[in-house]
Amino acid sequence: MVFEKVKKLVVxxxxxxxxxxxxxxxxxxxxxxxxxxxxxxxxxxxxxFSLEIPDTEAEKITTVGDAVEYITKNS
Amino acid sequence: xMKLAKSIGIIGTGSYLPEKVxxxxxxxxxVDTSNEWIIKRTGISERRILDExxxxxxxxxxxxKRALENAELQAEDVDLIVYASVTDDFYTPSNACxxxxxxxxxxxxAFDVNAACTGFIYALVVAQQFLLGGNxxxxxxxxxEALSKITDWKDRNTCVLxxxxxxxxxLGEVDEGYGMLNSFLGSDGSSAMVLNAPxxxxxxxxxEKRKNGKLDSLWMDGxxxxxxxxxxxxxxxxxVLEELNMTVDDIQHIFPHQANTRIIDGAIKKLGITDDxxxxxxxxxxxxxxxxxxxxLDEANKEGRLKKGDNMVLVGFGGGLTWGSIVLKxx
Numbered sequence: 001m002v003f004e005k006v007k008k009l010v011v012x013x014x015x016x017x018x019x020x021x022x023x024x025x026x027x028x029x030x031x032x033x034x035x036x037x038x039x040x041x042x043x044x045x046x047x048x049f050s051l052e053i054p055d056t057e058a059e060k061i062t063t064v065g066d067a068v069e070y071i072t073k074n075s
Numbered sequence: 076x077m078k079l080a081k082s083i084g085i086i087g088t089g090s091y092l093p094e095k096v097x098x099x100x101x102x103x104x105x106v107d108t109s110n111e112w113i114i115k116r117t118g119i120s121e122r123r124i125l126d127e128x129x130x131x132x133x134x135x136x137x138x139x140k141r142a143l144e145n146a147e148l149q150a151e152d153v154d155l156i157v158y159a160s161v162t163d164d165f166y167t168p169s170n171a172c173x174x175x176x177x178x179x180x181x182x183x184x185a186f187d188v189n190a191a192c193t194g195f196i197y198a199l200v201v202a203q204q205f206l207l208g209g210n211x212x213x214x215x216x217x218x219x220e221a222l223s224k225i226t227d228w229k230d231r232n233t234c235v236l237x238x239x240x241x242x243x244x245x246l247g248e249v250d251e252g253y254g255m256l257n258s259f260l261g262s263d264g265s266s267a268m269v270l271n272a273p274x275x276x277x278x279x280x281x282x283e284k285r286k287n288g289k290l291d292s293l294w295m296d297g298x299x300x301x302x303x304x305x306x307x308x309x310x311x312x313x314x315v316l317e318e319l320n321m322t323v324d325d326i327q328h329i330f331p332h333q334a335n336t337r338i339i340d341g342a343i344k345k346l347g348i349t350d351d352x353x354x355x356x357x358x359x360x361x362x363x364x365x366x367x368x369x370x371x372l373d374e375a376n377k378e379g380r381l382k383k384g385d386n387m388v389l390v391g392f393g394g395g396l397t398w399g400s401i402v403l404k405x406x
Contacts, residue, residue: 034116035297035298036116036297036298036301036337038298039298039301039302040301040337040341042302043302043305043306043341047345055299
């Protein structure tokens with residue numbers, strides 16, 4: 001399931017607790033990410049799901065739900 | 076891959092770092108930042124800063140002399156000086172010529188190359204080509220930067236990153252099968268402005284980015300550069316090794332350009348390299364651009380970590396955009 005996989009990566013990359021992550025969690029506001037954390041996370045998602053996320057699309061991914069939705073549509 | 080006419084390798088190293096140390100605690104007093112924040116985001120604890128009254132080339136002269144001493148050569152034995160930097164002291168003469176004069180390398184030809192943080196890799200490959208041509212025997216390759224001179228000390232996003240220093244290597248002919256086994260260079264000018272420091276021309280766009288600060292300071296799109304750096308550091312490493320039918324398991328050391336520990340750690344994780352193959356200098360010197368690889372190489376060399384026959388990858392990435400990698404077998 002995409003959400004579970006994304007959650008696992010977010011835990012790894014941002015060092016947050018699994019229970020704190022929901023579809024609504026904002027990477028910056030709720031999970032304490034900075035701009036480089038987001039770049040690292042996007043790169044990890046690209047690798048995990050074997051896809052290329054263009055920068056213009058990556059900018060729109062600000063919550064866990066955004067990531068799940070993008071991946072579901074594009075993989 | 077073409078078979079090389081002869082083997083060219085590094086036969087001596089040297090480096091010089093200014094004495095003045097600027098710690099994260101010093102920076103806390105200059106801009107709104109903190110020691111913990113800088114360490115967590117960059118891995119840097121302190122950096123060296125050149126006395127502002129001194130020219131950048133002064134560090135290059137010292138590094139060059141030390142490399143010649145290590146190679147047991149005299150200045151008169153040098154046929155070629157290639158100097159890599161983005162912080163030259165003059166439009167003309169080149170710092171390469173100034174250093175040639177200062178050390179008395181009277182037989183050498185000397186010129187600069189500008190490939191930003193990839194500068195030392197580019198300069199090594201340029202020097203190797205000259206040496207392979209046969210008219211030149213020994214080359215002095217120098218990476219030397221005083222980034223403090225083009226840093227906006229009021230910009231907390233960038234001023235915590237950079238430092239000053241110089242490193243040098245002497246290139247000469249080595250036994251067959253040793254030295255530079257393969258190299259790879261890349262450039263992408265379509266992304267030229269993602270990392271820039273203006274000189275004679277400052278466009279409206281660049282002026283806007285620096286509206287409250289220094290017009291000739293370094294600016295970068297941190298997220299873009301980060302992504303580029305992690306990707307190219309790993310792809311350039313894989314490429315030079317693959318062409319030799321080697322993998323990361325065949326190398327004992329990797330000397331990447333050290334801009335940020337998060338770039339290095341991200342890339343080595345991607346490559347599957349353990350961090351005991353790395354020699355970190357970024358925590359004490361910050362990002363010193365073209366000097367980072369030769370300084371790390373020299374310190375590892377002087378500590379006796381590099382054994383004859385050890386395979387290593389030197390890999391750089393930086394403004395231009397430029398990138399490059401070299402597989403080297405130590406002599």
